[in-house]
Amino acid sequence: MSCRRRLSLVLLLFLIHLASALETGAINATGTAHRRRLSRRQVLELRKKLNNINKPAVHTIRSPDGDIIDCVLISNQPAFDHPLLKDHKLQVKPDFWPDQEDGAASTESSPGDDKVSYQLWHQSGECPEGTVPIRRTTIDDILRVGGSVSRYGRKARPPPNPRRIRPPEPAQGSHEHAIAFINGGQYYGAQASLNVWKPAIQVPNEFSLSQMWLLAGSFYGDLNSIEAGWQVSPLLYGDSNPRLFTYWTSDAYRTTGCYNLLCSGFIQLGRSIAIGATISPLSLLNGAQYDIRILIWKDPRTKNWWMRFGPGILLGYWPAELFTHLGDHASMIEWGGEIVNTAPRGHHTATQMGSGHFPSQGFGQASYFRNLGYVDGTNKLKTQVMLQTLAEHPNCYDILRATSGDWGNYFYYGGPGQNPRCQQ
Structure with missing residues (x-):
């Protein structure tokens, strides 16, 4: 490589880094400006409330993106603050894994380059056993x-409803989707x-996410939902990095559930993945494509819903x-x-x-979901899926399904x- 080309590459990387730093600084400036207007009493009150979220750490890791990762004892994590889990017996591993359907495409390998994304904080250390x-x-x-500590990390509306029966959109903006779905059956997991x-993200209080939902109940009042994927949310995280996330609710997002571990509920066991942390590396336009792999399934004995991340990490x-x-089961995925x-x-x-x-x-430019499947009532992972699709505003965001070996x-x-085609 010539000296001129090396200098051009260095300059390009510097400009990308500078733009990212300025973007993150502008987002974080909002919180900093608010903090300057708080009294000492208000700051102390906020810190007291944060102590209920941030559990004591036995080890702390500072991630390159500015996150602080606390290594918390399994028995001291936020989940066990939930009143319904007061007498919960910790399950250290699932009793049953889904059985792979004969002839199914493997979930453990990718065609071409086998590239899997993990997380940025791994560059700075690891949590102890x-x-x-x-x-x-x-x-x-x-x-x-x-x-508001009580509202931080909570959604404001239901997920996409392919039946097109929806409550009014909230004032903070309309939610638009491009999804594939199956419904009308009894589903015990998804991958x-x-x-x-x-x-x-053009406006800091907007977000963009890619995920899967396991749903049961009514979209209007008693909806149960388990969700996982990646998201970019400047308002939630203070930057524009894509991050692994989870969510759950048992009453259509009214009073229960939250993102990640921001309220009690989800029980984490793995020490190598932090929910809410930055995913790295990322897919490149016309270049390498990096996946995250998610499998969620219901243990037939305990009825707990388990999540696996990547080729074999129990989260x-x-x-x-x-x-x-x-x-019992999900009725829609x-x-x-x-x-x-x-x-x-x-x-x-x-x-x-x-x-x-x-x-x-297509490939190398568009985003994709692949190797879709669901777990049936016999604990079999089924990959022959009859998908339906929904894109509410196809001139803005669309979806195109296909199959391959x-x-x-x-x-x-x-x-x-x-x-030019998306102006509404």
């Missing part, structure tokens, strides 16, 4: 969402591999005590993308879904948001 890594919540995190990108489980309808469009000037924003490219652009059932999805 007997602990779990938990992203520390800060005062600035709380202040970015208005200073997918999805590639990870860094979609641009933890949602205890059966948390749910009503999901105490959804996979795909979601964004929030606040339309600040009466026009659709340019917040991207997935890679920011339409599904018709290596990828099984898969689809491309996403889009750029605002463009």
